[in-house]
Amino acid sequence: MTNSMKEFEDSGCIFVIGSNTTETHPIIAGRIMTAKEKGAKLIVADPRNIHLAEFADIVVHHRLGSDVALLNGMMHVIVKNGWHDDKHIEERTEGFSDLEEVLEDYTPKKVEAITGVGCVDIERMAEMYAGNHPAALLYAMGITQHTTGVDNVKSCCNLAMLCGNVGVRSGGVNPLRGQSNVQGACDMGGLPNVFPGYQPVADQTANEKFSNAWGKALPERAGLTLTDMVKGMGDGRIKALCVFGENPKLSDPDSGHLDHVLKKLDFLLVQDLYMTETAADADVFFAGASVAEEDGTYTNTERRCMRGNKAIDPLGKALPDWDIICRLSSAMGYAMDYSCPEEIFDEMTSLTPSYGGMTYERLGINGLQWPCPGKDHPGTPYLHKDNFSRGKGKFHAVKYLDPDEMPDEDYPFFLTTGRMFSHYHTGTMTRVSPHLHSEQKSGYIEVSPKDAGDMMLNDGENVRVLSRRGQIEVPVKITSRVGEGLLFSPFHFRENPINRLTNPAFDPIAKIPEFKVCAVKLEKIAE
Amino acid sequence: MKTDKFEPKIVAFMCNWCTYGAADLAGVSRMSYPPNIRPIRVMCSATVSPHYILRALQSGADGVFVGG
Amino acid sequence: MDKCIACGTCAQKCPKKVEDEYNEGLIKRKAIYVPYSQAVPLKYTIDKDYCIYFQKGKCRACEKLCPAKAINFEEKEKELILNVGSLILSPGFKSFDPSSYDAYSYARLSNVVTSMEFERILSATGPFMGHLSRPSDRKEPQKIAWIQCVGSRDLNTCNNGYCSSVCCMYAVKQTVIAGEHSKTPLDCAVFFMDMRTHGKDFDKYYENAGKAGVRFIRSRIHTVEPLPGSDDARIRYVTEDGSMEDEIFDMVVLSTGLEIDASIADLSERLGVELDKYRFTSTDAFHPVGTSIPGIYACGVFTGPKDIPGSVMEASAAACAASEKLSPVRNSNTRKFVAPPEVDVSAQTPRVGVFVCNCGTNIGGVVRVPEVAEYAGTLPNVVYVEENLFTCSQDTQDKMTDVIEKESLNRVVVAACTPRTHEALFQETLINAGLNKYLFEMANIRNHDSWVHADDPDAATEKAKDLVRMAVAKAALLSPLKQTDLSLSHDALVVGGGISGMTAALSLCKQGYHVHLVEKSDNLGGNGRKIYKTYSGEEVRPFIDALVKDIEAENLVTLHLGTSIANVDGFVGNFKTELKSGEFSETIEHGAVILATGAKESRPGEYLLGEHDAVVTHLEMDQLLRETSPKLEDAQNVVFIQCVGSRNDENPYCSKVCCTHSVESALALKRKNPDLNVYILYRDMRTYGKREDLYREAREIGVLFVRYSKEDKPVATADGEKVLVEFRDPLIDRRLAVKADILCLATAIISHRDRQLAQFFKVSMDSDGWFLEAHQKLRPVDFANDGVFLCGMAHYPKPIEESIAQAKAAASRATTVLSMDHIQVGGIVSYIAPELCSGCLGCISVCPFGAIDFDGEKRVAVVNQALCKGCGACAAACPSETPVLMGFNNDELYAQIKNALG
Amino acid sequence: MNMMHEIVKEWLEQEKIDLFIGYKVVDGHPLPCFFTRENIDDVDNLVESKARYPLEKIAAKVYSTHPEMKIGILARDCNQRALNVLYVWNQLDPEKIETVGINCCPSPAREHADCSYLEREPSGPLKTLIGIENNLKPEQAEVYSQEERFKRWSYEFEKCIKCYGCRNICPVCFCKECSLEHSDLIKKGELPVEIPIFHLVRAVHMAGRCIDCGLCEDACPANIPLRLLYREVNQITARLFDYRAGTDSGQSPFSILGENVTLEPMSL
Amino acid sequence: MDYQMVPSICPYCGVGCGVLLEVIDGKLAGTLPLKTHPNNEGKLCIKGWNLHEHVVSDNRLLFPLVKEEGRFREVAWDEAIEISAKRLKAIIEEFGPDSVGVLTSAKMTNEANYLIQKFSRAAIGTNNVDHCARL
Structure with missing residues (x-):
């Protein structure tokens, strides 16, 4: 997130696209409602009629995967009416003319044809977003989990920069991170191409710095992304996989395929809290510690690095995660002998400029928002205040592309996936939690009343859902949350593993699979 | 029910030992009353918790009668 | 008679109208009729004296139209000879007929009515459906006079020298109820000599009526005159200060006394039972239900004028007196039912069978039954639907048993009349088919539907469908309920060694039960020892001496003198009571207890x-x-x-x-x-x-x-x-x-106010300190808490003969517990899962039966199923709804609510 | 060392209490903390704390596992009222509780108002227009017509994200099983919560129980004016049964419906 | 009787709400919102309020396991670590370090993430390290 959560309460306009905020980030949703009650305008663009939409000034349900077209359409209207921020564009950005050229084509009429959103609504959205400064744009996986994920993100940035909403308090482009420490995992270099602090492995200076610090020559070629690793497992290039606290069998697209390739591995190591679907295939299982059982830091969606404190000793024979890794690494011949997480943190900050000014003591309970380069630096509530990290902000001229898979005669329904409010990711943590489990005990697929009526489906009845990749059975939930032709299912439930159906096609740059769009068909199960 | 005017839907909780029996007796005596009531037999009106009443209203009842 | 389904078609079609004696002739009935709507059994009968066929040999309309073919003109009077060991006479009374009383103009003025007629006028099942109206013009009266002692305390115009005991109280009651029924303020005046409201709580009622504005005027009325040109009546009376008043009333109620019909005197003569000059039985005060013939007992007004609680007590006392002699043959003429083994349905998905009844034309004539049956077939979990002409008939029961087995039904819904009369019958059928009887639900589509919406068949049909849907929804959720047999102690505890206590103890012994008789003081007899004579002149002391001697000689009595009760555990059938006598303490087990702790001057x-x-x-x-x-x-x-x-x-x-x-x-x-x-x-x-x-x-x-x-x-x-x-x-x-x-x-006479005893046995006391019986009229010797009974002055001040009657009644009620082989607990009772209880004690405060205890160790509430009456108050009071009223649990109720609304 | 510290130390030393529940500042955050005889010097760190937590709920938790323990507790007026309710419902033994009182309270249940818990910020314009202002008094809410009131409350309930925080933080909610989670009573697995039954069921449970401490509203991510809702039901209880939760101690409202009841029918 | 309120961070979504973990006699007994935390200001969602439940769940696996002939066997840590190191080393020796993939976790601490990527890059010698940010 470029900005901080608390700032939303003072925004002039909040534009939420591709985020079911009340269910996935309820506390941020609370801030949005407060903002709204204080006078902010709220625009919600989502293919589903999500809960937050009930409070919006404008709600549009654009067709799955048509985000670029919708955003370009808004920008078309803004530019055409001269609502954009000339000064900001002039002083802080580059590449505007290229964008302008592309936008020319995205007339409301054309956009209506692609997205299904009426011309009038597009114009109203544009006017509301441009007319209520500062406007914060919030998105989540609804924007990123597409073959055009990067394009979608770029379009969001384009829109924000166009109206001078970047580098201002209560504005910005704000991806809501879905997991407690996604931000931290990225910051810490849990990516194939970068060291901690996004220092590229291929960058010689960086590589040298880390090689020296760690006392070992480090590979310079970027590694494989998870999506590529799956491929690698399939073709035999990857022989061993170490999985720390993940459950790809339920979270990855086309999980039927993953199932198959995991079996081909020579060695699978899984560290987790529970016997997950993935762990069941492991050769060795490491019992890790939960959040309550170890010290450490987490970096949240607004880049705030915060300390989690150990409340109890690890249960049973479980060990803190860092301890397990130290033991394994040492056994592999690369000694790691940290005595506590703070020691690790200090080593990390010494190598990571954006965390450079942080110490456990300074973090306290409130934490610090990076960049925090020096011991006296107060942290950064919002980014790009004076400059973009690359100097000038770049407009990307992005054209709309269809999702990888569109409905057709054989598979006439759009299927999209996501979360519901009481569960989290693959359900490993939430489904063992009695209160959360009791809220929703099984998977379901949302079907519009019209489609349910046409197919004579009853609420709660099991239905078969098929895609080109597989099929599952899942209970029907008839709801007006989805429109005709659209289906939605959460992916938390192993009994109804919706990711058997999803499309593994991924964004060429970000390698992010297109979870949010695929084509399926429904079959009533004969009694 | 007739469609041309508002016909309230009333859920009636009737105590087995009095009201339910009284309603039986109304039948025996061939008394006539509007057909808008849906009786539910309970063993005592004391068992009719506010939840029943809320649930009935939430489910679309226009009125709730508790007899006991 | 077995065939009659009480549909009422016959009475509708019968052409002969007869004065309705139940409604005191205020309206008409037919020659085929049920005497009154709560009649048991609810069967129609032909009044031979008026039936056109019997009188003129032609008609038989009812026979033609009866859907159940229940009418049999050939039926003859039968003479039955029964061999019995004992006889109880309870012929009741008749209300004094004031027709011959010219002074009160009863025969001349239709708005002068007897109290019995006025009762009917006030009744919802009466001639005016409970609307307060006067007979002459059906107008609502504004001003009503009650005249007391009509046919009582009167040797001049009739021979009834006695006081009828009940008229003062019923007159006060009628003023209050009439006031409640009246839309406008009603002026009620009661003319009386002495206000005899001597029963329990009666005086308070009387005082309240006075406070509410009822005028009580102490004056003997001599004449009620018609007011020419109107239907009103004029009353002249002398007030207490001697002045003469003159008032006009719209209506006059004559508080007529109770008397024994002459025909009863005939019967008594044939039996050899001696009557007194007023035709009441004559015995002594120590044998209140006895007659002059051993083995023949009497109760109710026949032994003397009395109110309902007194009659109920005497009835039990008479039963007790009869049982004392007959106890050796108890249970010798009973048959035992052996049920087939019960099918375990716990793992089965619900398979509901629905039986929709036409009840002849009773339901079918209004509700479109085939449509309802078809609709039932579309409901979830319904696998079998059948339409019957009479679902309650024996052949249908046999068929139902077969169907349950053949179709593997595990839940049964009958859409017909009312569960209050027919549930037991169908449940028995379930038992015969090997199903738990609680897997049954009824939809009341007759009493609550066809009979009350006869003018709107469409709406009635829709309602029937809704009722069936509700019943099916509940049925699918029903689970079998268990009833378990608990063994019990056949011993009794009697607390108090006065006349009541000793009488009750001896009665129980005579019926073969062992009794612990506990007396606080060191000798038996209580207040009775100090009383000289009864009102009928018998000396009391010899009677008490004889009683004490009997007690001392009785092997089945364990006497505990100088003993108090230190603690009580347990419940009906299984009480454990700690007795303390000085330093000595022992715990006895008993199945029932009679509290006869008396009162004091x-x-x-x-x-x-x-x-x-x-x-x-x-x-x-x-x-x-x-x-x-x-x-x-x-x-x-x-x-x-x-x-x-x-x-x-x-x-x-x-x-x-x-x-x-x-x-x-x-x-x-x-x-x-x-x-x-x-x-x-x-x-x-x-x-x-x-x-x-x-x-x-x-x-x-x-x-x-x-x-x-x-x-x-x-x-x-x-x-x-x-x-x-x-x-x-x-x-x-x-x-x-x-x-x-x-x-x-x-x-x-004041109460001992023994709160601790009340707490021990979980019984309550009223504000005057008298023990509070389960129902003041109908259950005068029972407590709400099972297995605990009451007699004598602990209940209320009373004379010896009433104490003896109540003592025998209490003994009789106690034998209903003691004579059981086991007590059945379970069924529709509450259950509290200990893991969900927070121990807030809320349920314990609201339970009217003291059926919930607090387990101090586990800090949870525990239901004693033997005491639970299944009212469900605990379930509603509990903040977390932990108590589950089995058979009426929340899931089942919510399902009904949901389905009530389509 | 202030007077509060002295009292607590004295009590601990004299074994009048075994532990004291108060607050202590950690990294700038006041947190609930237990002070014991073993760490008696720590009592010097005891503070009143502006942030309020349901200390009496913590005490009840202790009582359920250590019933023998004598507990001291820092008690604002709201804590004291909550304690009274917990006594009534047998969740705490008054014999085992000693309180150090702090004189403060913003609730109309008590008059004086020097509480550290201040009135909430005034509501934004939209809330005033279509919702219910959090600071409204019941009388003020009653000026809305029935329909208007229903609409406004529905708006507020619509915002609920079903965190159950109002219940979880509530010092007088102690049930092991909660009606709000009975799936047959209230639909599960969906947002918004079923309107209005979810909040009305909770309101029913708060009647004669809510002590107007305001913790629920503090914890509500959707800023629903829960205090007002519960104040309304409490007023009904007070009117019909003359029972005021938290101030009428010693008896449960059920016991009031005891042996001699004359209930005058009154309109709601 | 020991009672602690330990301030920590909710492990669910990316908001990072401040929580208080309630520890009674060394056992995790409940969760409360940290009222003064800047992220959530005393509010939590349903997941946060119940976060202690996933920790104390009976479903937790509390010891290392090794699979033998298709069945898991409980082992001591030393054995589990040794077996894993041996297997990995053998694979690296035979197929090179890039034949190993490592998935780190968006639910683990920064410290663990830092060590995991360090482990991949320095101990194994591969950049094949990723996590499920995209999923």
Whole structure:
């Protein structure tokens, strides 16, 4: 997130696209409602009629995967009416003319044809977003989990920069991170191409710095992304996989395929809290510690690095995660002998400029928002205040592309996936939690009343859902949350593993699979 | 029910030992009353918790009668 | 008779109208009829005296139209010969007929009605459907007069010298109910001589009626005259201060007395049972339900005028008296039912069978039954639907048993009449088919539907579908409920060794039960030891001595004298009571308990009681009489003051026995010394029932009765060895003074207020300290808590014969528990899962049966299924709804609610 | 060392209490903390704390596992009222509790108002227009017509994200099983919560129980004016049964419906 | 009787709400919102309020396991670590370090993530390290 959560309460306009905020980030949703009650305008663009939409000034349900077209359409209207921020564009950005050229084509009429959103609504959205400064744009996986994920993100940035909403308090482009420490995992270099602090492995200076610090020559070629690793497992290039606290069998697209390739591995190591679907295939299982059982830091969606404190000793024979890794690494011949997480943190900050000014003591309970380069630096509530990290902000001229898979005669329904409010990711943590489990005990697929009526489906009845990749059975939930032709299912439930159906096609740059769009068909199960 | 005017839907909780029996007796005596009531037999009106009443209203009842 | 389904078609079609005697002739019925709508069994019968066929040989319309083919004109009167060991006579009473009473214009004025007629007018099932209207023009009356003692306390116009006991109270009740029924303020005036509201809580009721505006006028009415040109009536009366008033009333109710029909006298004569001059049975006070023939017992008004609780008590007492003789043959003529093994349905998905009844044309004539049946077939979990002409018929039951087995039904829904009459029948069918009887649900599409919406078949059909849907939804969620048999102790505990306690104990022993008799003091007899004679003249002490001897000789009695109760555990069938006698303590087990702890004579600090030797209480006077004290010999003036400490703010009740007691004593004194001046200062003379004869006799032999009011009480001052009693005589409006040699105070009878005992047995007390029975009218010796019974003065002040009757009644009720092989617990009862209970005690405060205990160790509430009556109050009160009322749980109710609304 | 510290130390030393529940500042955050005889010097760190937590709920938790323990507790007026309710419902034994009182309270249940818990910020314009202002008094809410009131409350309930925080933080909610989670009573697995039954069921449970401490509203991510809602139901209880939760101690409202009841029918 | 309130961070979504973990006699007994935390200001969602439940769940696996002939066997840590190191080393020796993939976790601490990527890059010698940010 470029900005901080608390700032939303003072925004002039909040534009939420591709985020079911009340269910996935309820506390941020609370801030949005407060903002709204204080006078902010709220625009919600989502293919589903999500809960937050009930409070919006404008709600549009654009067709799955048509985000670029919708955003370009808004920008078309803004530019055409001269609502954009000339000064900001002039002083802080580059590449505007290229964008302008592309936008020319995205007339409301054309956009209506692609997205299904009426011309009038597009114009109203544009006017509301441009007319209520500062406007914060919030998105989540609804924007990123597409073959055009990067394009979608770029379009969001384009829109924000166009109206001078970047580098201002209560504005910005704000991806809501879905997991407690996604931000931290990225910051810490849990990516194939970068060291901690996004220092590229291929960058010689960086590589040298880390090689020296760690006392070992480090590979310079970027590694494989998870999506590529799956491929690698399939073709035999990857022989061993170490999985720390993940459950790809339920979270990855086309999980039927993953199932198959995991079996081909020579060695699978899984560290987790529970016997997950993935762990069941492991050769060795490491019992890790939960959040309550170890010290450490987490970096949240607004880049705030915060300390989690150990409340109890690890249960049973479980060990803190860092301890397990130290033991394994040492056994592999690369000694790691940290005595506590703070020691690790200090080593990390010494190598990571954006965390450079942080110490456990300074973090306290409130934490610090990076960049925090020096011991006296107060942290950064919002980014790009004076400059973009690359100097000038770049407009990307992005054209709309269809999702990888569109409905057709054989598979006439759009299927999209996501979360519901009481569960989290693959359900490993939430489904063992009695209160959360009791809220929703099984998977379901949302079907519009019209489609349910046409197919004579009853609420709660099991239905078969098929895609080109597989099929599952899942209970029907008839709801007006989805429109005709659209289906939605959460992916938390192993009994109804919706990711058997999803499309593994991924964004060429970000390698992010297109979870949010695929084509399926429904079959009533004969009694 | 007739469609041309508002016909309230009333859920009636009737105590087995009095009201339910009284309603039986109304039948025996061939008394006539509007057909808008849906009786539910309970063993005592004391068992009719506010939840029943809320649930009935939430489910679309226009009125709730508790007899006991 | 078995075929009749009480559909009423016959009565609708019968052409012959007859005066409806149940409604006192105020309306008509048909010649084929049910006597009244709550009749059991609910079957139609032909009144041969009026039936056109029987009278003229033609018609038989009912036979043609009866859908059940239940009418049989060939049926003949049958003579049955029964061999019985004992006979109980309870022929009831008839209301005095005032037709011959010209003075009250009853025969002339339709708006002059008897109290019985007025009862019907007030009744929802009466001639005017409970709307208060007067017969002449159906207008709502504005002003009603009640005239008391019509056919009672009257030897001039009729031969009924007794007081009918109940009329004062019913008149007060009628004023209150009439007031409630009236849309406008109603002017009620009651003309009376003495207000005899001597029953439990009656005086409070009377006071409240007065406060609510009912006028109570002390005056004997002599005439009710028609008011020419209207339907109203004129009443002339003399007020207490002697002035003559004249008032017009829209309606006059004659509070007619109770009498025994002449035909009963015939019957008694045939049986050889002796009757008194008023045709009531005649026995002594110690055998209140006995008759002159051993083995024949009597109860109810037949033994003397009395109200409902008294009648109910006597009924139980008569049953007890009969059982005492017959106990060796108990259970010798019963049959045992063996049920087939129960199918375990716990793992099965619901398979609901629905039986929709036409009830002849009763349902089918209004509701489109085939449509309902078809609809039932579309409901979830329904696998079988059948339409029956009469679902309750025996052949349908047999068929149902087959269907349940063939179709593997595990839930059954019958859409027909009402579960209140038919649930048991269908449940039995389930049992025969090997299903748990609680897997059954009824949809009431007759009483609640076709019969009340006969004019709207569409709506009735829709409602029937809804009712079936609701029943099916609930049925699918039903689970089998278990009833378990608990063994029990067949011993009884009787607390209190007075007349009541000893009587109850002996009755139980005579029926073969072992009794622990606990008496606090060191000897038996209680208050009875101090009483001289009963009102009918029997000496009490010899009777008590005999009782004590019987108790001491009885092997089945374990006597615990000087013993108190230290603790009580357990519940019906299985009480464990700790008895304490000095240092010694023991725990006994018993299945039932009778509380006969009595009451005591109070000694209020009034009228120099305790300060002056001339002032005595009733019991002290009895002692003087028994000992023929010289004090009496020399006395010239004896004054009795009534209601000392009764009917006041402290003790707002009537102590019931004192009026009679004073009259008795006065008579005894007068008989001894006819020259003695005896004054009785009273507020209302409550010599109810046959006691009225004593009152009359006392007046005749010169006892002086002077009324005083609560506001102007007599004053007693010491005057040497005598006491000067000053009072006002309202008749001559003068203050009088008497130098009394003896002043006898009718002091109140007060409760022991033993709260601890009440807590031990989980029974309640009313604000006056009397134990509170389960129902004041219908269950006068039971408590809400099972297995605990009540008799004697612990219940309320009462004379010996009533105490004996109640003691026998309590014994009889106790044997209903003691005679069981086992007690069945479970079924529709509450269950509290310990893991969900937070121990907040809420359920315990609301449980009216004391059926929930707190387990201090686990800190959770525990339901005692033996005590739970399944009211579900706990389930509603619990903040987390932890108590589950089985068979009516939340899931089932929510399902019904949801389905009630489509 | 202030007077509060002295009292607590004295109590601990004299074994009048075994532990004291108060607050202590950690990294600038006041947190609930237990002070014991073993760490008696720590009592010097005891503070009143502006942030309020349901200390009495913590005490009840201790009581359920250590019933023998004598507990001291820092008690604002709201804590004291909550304690009274917990006594009534047998969740705490008054014999085992000693309180150090702090004189403060913003609730109309008590008059004086020097509480550290201040009135909430005034509501934004939209809330005033279509919702219910949090600071409204019941009388003020009653000026809305029935329909208007229903609409406004529905708006507020619509915002609920079903965190159950109002219940979880509530010092007088102690049930092991909660009606709000009975799936047959209230639909599960969906947002918004079923309107209005979810909040009305909770309101029913708060009648005669809510002590107006305001913790629920503090914890509500959707800023629903829960205090007002519960104040309304409490007023009904007070009117019909003359029972005021938290101030009428010693008896449960059920016991009031005891042996001699004369209930005058009154309109709601 | 020991009672602690330990401030920590909710492990669910990316908001990072401040929580208080309630520890009674060394056992995790409940969760409360940290009222003064800047992220959530005393509010939590349903997941946060119940976060202690996933920790104390009976479903937790509390010891290392090794699979033998298709069945898991409980082993001591030393054995589990040794077996894993041996297997990995053998694979690296035979197929090179890039034949190993490592998935780190968006639910683990920064410290663990830092060590995991360090482990991949320095101990194994591969950049094949990723996590499920995209999923």
